Amino acid sequence: MSLLTHMLACLFGIGSWVAINGMWVELPLIVPEIPEGWYLPSYLTVIIQLANIGPLFITLMHRFRPGVLDERPVIYTIVVLGILATFLLAFLWKHTLFVGTAEHSVALLSLSFLLSVVDCTSSVTFLPFMMRLQPQYLTTYFVGEGLSGLIPALVALIQGVGVVQCKNATITTNLSMVNYTGATSNELQAHYQPANFSVQVFFLFLSSMMAVCLSAFVMLNYLPAVAQEHKCEKYLDDAKHEETADVSLSLQNRPAEQTPMLEHPEDQANKPHSTFGKGTYNRAEVVFIFVVLAWVNALTNAVLPSVQSYSCLPYGNQTYHLATAMAAVANPVACFIAMFFPIRSLMMMGVLTVTGTGFGAYIMGMAAMSPCPLLVYHELGAALMVITWVIFVLTLSYVKVIIGVILRDEGHSALVWCGAVVQLGSMLGAMSMFPLVSVYGLFKSGDPCNTKCPI
Known part of the structure; x- marks a missing residue:
């Protein structure tokens, strides 16, 4: 293994979602300056789903015109x-x-x-490109993908996004209708501190990160020291063979007597049969893998992020920032764990998915109870929320990496479908949460300085 190739694969992965992740963490500074105000997150949710036209086009090309589309020109274009x-x-x-x-x-x-088109399309182009390198570099790519959320979050913390102070303010209330001339009361008012550097500088930073991604991609393709890590001829032959096989799936559904008997009958009976990839998993297992992949990405990319502020802010601004930062750290940590402990058991995958979903249910429950969740005035409540977010992201990120490794072994076409299902799950999650959050207003945010909850 080459340390240089690992570094380049990581930098390449950072460019996958760094732009949109950066947009989300910068919202507290953008929103006060634009006419859309806090409707902007709802607009962004819709925009990101419309951008799935990119992955849809790539997936359809691989399905109906196998071997025609090379992902490298597409990657150059979108980066x-x-x-x-x-x-x-x-x-x-x-x-x-x-x-x-x-x-x-x-x-x-x-x-x-x-x-959004750039980042969504990266899901169905970056992963298949990694097939050109040795298998161990795919996990490093997932580390970089995790860092694409962590790095903007850390920069936003340095910038001072959303840091609030509560200051006393005197409010005069007119009570003339009940023969009072007026009354004054003291209450706390939220004052957001100015950022350490501007939104313009932050976007220039994101542009430089995309430039780093492009440089890493160029070196992965052309740097002589990386060339020995390629397996291009075998990759291209396998990709064309697999995609051609996808187009001819119907031929494999013929009666058994029409299929050449290349193996002994008992070997055929015992071998898991599937028309997907290399046939390692049967149809039920393939469906299970993709359902888990869609579910996990719906939760981690759309459902829980849409209520993160409602779940954390009642416990304080510090809890919110700590949960955001630690959850972002948990993603690449999960990738490192998968690098050394690549468990491929579907049973373990199911157990981890159920575990992560359980922690996600706690987060959703606290968000639904906002602005007065359980233990709102206790340090234990804040600690539980941070720990819950970390375990939620850690377990489900590990599941995503393991599924990526499994599908990588099934070939180029499997990774294309992996990216497509990732986007499908994210889209379904966003579509389900958009009306709940933005239309029906089922989640309530409190005043960070004046919300009073029963003890």
Whole structure:
């Protein structure tokens, strides 16, 4: 194994979702400056789902035109597009235009759509490209993908995003209708501290991270020291063979007597039969793997992130930032664990999925009880929330990496479908949470300085 190749694979993985993750952590500074206000997260949710047109096109090309589409030109295109979009955002994010009679941040929303296309399409192009390298580098890629959420979060912490102080404020209330001239009361008012550096600098940082991803990709392709890690000819032959087999799946459904008997009958009977990948898993197991993959990504990419503020902020701003940072750290840690303990048992995968889902249910329950969740005024409540977020992300991130490793062994086509199911799960999760959060308002946020809950 080459340390240089591991570093390049990690840097390449960072570029997969760093742009959109960066957009989310920067929202507290963007929202006060634009006409959409706090409706922007809802708009972003819809925009990201519309951007799944990119993965859909790639998946359909692999399905109906096997061997025609090479992912490398697509990767060059989307990474360069990501560099340009984040660079333009640095200068245009506050610019508005009138659409009809209302003012909207057209530049911000349009460039956010381009970034969403970049990141969503990376799921079905970056993973198949990693087939060109030795298997051990796929786990390193997942480490980089985890860092794509951690790095923007740490930079945002340094920037001072969302740091709030509660200060006394005197409020005068008019009570003339009941023959009072007025009354004054003292209550705390939230004051957000100015950031240590601007939104423009943050977007330029994201643009530089995408440039680093592009440089790593170029070196993975052309650097002589990395060339020995490639297995291009075998990769291309296998990819074309597997994708051609996908188009001919119907031929494999013929009666048994029409299929050439290349093995002894008892060997055929005992061998797991599947038309997916190399046939290692039977149909039920393949369905189980993809259902778990969709479920895990729905929870980690859409369902729980959409209520993170509701679950954490009642325990204090410090709890929210600590949970966000520690959860972001848990993702690459899970990838490191998978690198040394690559358990491939489907039973263990199911156990971990149920465990992570249980911790996710606790988070969802506390979010539903916001602004007065359990143990809201106790340090134990804050500690439990941080620990729950860490275990939730740790277990389900480990499951995602193990599924990626399993599907990598099934070939190029399996990784394409892996990326497609990742996006499908994320889309279904976002579509289910959008009306609950943004339309029906089932989750309530409290005033960080004045919310009173029964003890």
